[in-house]
Amino acid sequence: MQEAALVARLRQGDRHAFEELVIAYQHRVFGVALRMLGNRAEAEEIAQETFLRAHRALPQFRGEARLHTWLYAIASRLCLNRLASPDRRLVRGDDEALTAAPSDEPSAAARLERSERDAAVREAIAALPEERRIVVVLRDLEGLSYEEIGEVLGLEPGTVRSRLHRARLDLKNKLERFTR
Amino acid sequence: MTCHDARELFGALIDETLTREDRADVYGHLATCAECRRELAGVERTVALVRGTTPPRAPAGFVDRVLATVRPTPWYVRAGRAMLLPWPVKLPVAAAAVLLIAGLAVLMFRGSQEQQRAAQHETTPSVLADRRVTEPPAAPATPTAPAAPLPDAASSDRTGSTREEDRTAAVASRVDQAEKRAETEKSDAARGETFSAARAPAPTMQSAPSAASDTALAKREAPAATSTPASHVIARLAAPDRDAAERALAALAARLAGAVTGRRLEGDTTVVELIIPRERYEDFAREVARFGVLRIESEAPAAADILRIAVSIPPP
Numbered sequence: 001m002q003e004a005a006l007v008a009r010l011r012q013g014d015r016h017a018f019e020e021l022v023i024a025y026q027h028r029v030f031g032v033a034l035r036m037l038g039n040r041a042e043a044e045e046i047a048q049e050t051f052l053r054a055h056r057a058l059p060q061f062r063g064e065a066r067l068h069t070w071l072y073a074i075a076s077r078l079c080l081n082r083l084a085s086p087d088r089r090l091v092r093g094d095d096e097a098l099t100a101a102p103s104d105e106p107s108a109a110a111r112l113e114r115s116e117r118d119a120a121v122r123e124a125i126a127a128l129p130e131e132r133r134i135v136v137v138l139r140d141l142e143g144l145s146y147e148e149i150g151e152v153l154g155l156e157p158g159t160v161r162s163r164l165h166r167a168r169l170d171l172k173n174k175l176e177r178f179t180r
Numbered sequence: 181m182t183c184h185d186a187r188e189l190f191g192a193l194i195d196e197t198l199t200r201e202d203r204a205d206v207y208g209h210l211a212t213c214a215e216c217r218r219e220l221a222g223v224e225r226t227v228a229l230v231r232g233t234t235p236p237r238a239p240a241g242f243v244d245r246v247l248a249t250v251r252p253t254p255w256y257v258r259a260g261r262a263m264l265l266p267w268p269v270k271l272p273v274a275a276a277a278v279l280l281i282a283g284l285a286v287l288m289f290r291g292s293q294e295q296q297r298a299a300q301h302e303t304t305p306s307v308l309a310d311r312r313v314t315e316p317p318a319a320p321a322t323p324t325a326p327a328a329p330l331p332d333a334a335s336s337d338r339t340g341s342t343r344e345e346d347r348t349a350a351v352a353s354r355v356d357q358a359e360k361r362a363e364t365e366k367s368d369a370a371r372g373e374t375f376s377a378a379r380a381p382a383p384t385m386q387s388a389p390s391a392a393s394d395t396a397l398a399k400r401e402a403p404a405a406t407s408t409p410a411s412h413v414i415a416r417l418a419a420p421d422r423d424a425a426e427r428a429l430a431a432l433a434a435r436l437a438g439a440v441t442g443r444r445l446e447g448d449t450t451v452v453e454l455i456i457p458r459e460r461y462e463d464f465a466r467e468v469a470r471f472g473v474l475r476i477e478s479e480a481p482a483a484a485d486i487l488r489i490a491v492s493i494p495p496p
Contacts, residue, residue: 047246117229165190
């Protein structure tokens, strides 16, 4: 209901509504970009571009898709296009841990362990083929349903399930030392 | 269900998207296969590990930066950016602009050439232009051979019907051929001879199209006889205001479905040449009397439907 009201205000060109949209979805859109690209500067660029394109396309947004799946679709497409760009091979990942959110872990040892685990997961995800990576990011990090992922990526639910299955097997093999 | 089939469904089992039937089949297999139970436990832990990672957060100031990109850009910033376009964009744009300007310049140059030619055409023979310098600037220059009534004539006679204008155009086109021939000869004469004020118009007279004109012209005396060859009527108009008389003549010709076809200077006398339908000649003679005293110097026997009239207007 809230999303419908926000969409209505967005389509009327309400500037505050757009600001609310960016505030609400900034971390999710940035998160997808960062998990897919592994580089914060590049992720911010793609996230900004996502909102810019959304802003341009808002007058045509009819509301058939949910607002968040629409944004994920724009962001995913931009990320996959960027990864397919031949110029991108030179871009290297950076250390995300430096800017990660403060951890809730009580002790320094636990924080270190968690940080190490997060880094291993990031590396394992980054090593996945792109078409599997995006499915894992959308399902296990962003919490989208199979149907929503199919909508975002333009895939059949069966294809989503099979890619997700393979991605998880890859991750299981890479992260075995943390899952025993 | 084989191990392979069961493991294919582990992801959907964890995500709780399996049908009741598939779920029952998978659980049935797991109950009999320790290896698959271990495998499922590994996948579950992996998914939990991934889902348990700290979610990344957008950098500080991200919202402001996004909002800045969608804010309408002031015109001066856009203009500045336009000047900083990358060369691959700027070069084709600049090339297109240069081509456009060059094309326009060529068009304008051609246009001016045509205008120059038209101006030369108006003042042929050139010696007349030399003389015109001494004329008062208010004297209107009249094209030698307009195909339609003069603009000032038309404007001073707005009441003339469309039908009359059509007839005027038709009349003008019927005499067009003779006009051109006469002009050519005039130009040749101007080029090939040394002009003197008293020069007799013998060459142009010889080009008269009909025997009737020859007869009429033969009777003429200088200076009135220096009008174009085919004038059927030669007249002298004494008017208090020569410019006004000229304009009135043009208006009258247009009103009578005719047109002024030429204007030139003979010493200090202005000669206006006009054409009117023969049946309107009486009207012409009557109307002219309103703005001056018209004296007919010669009248050719009327053999043509279109009368060519040369009216000399001496200074008052």
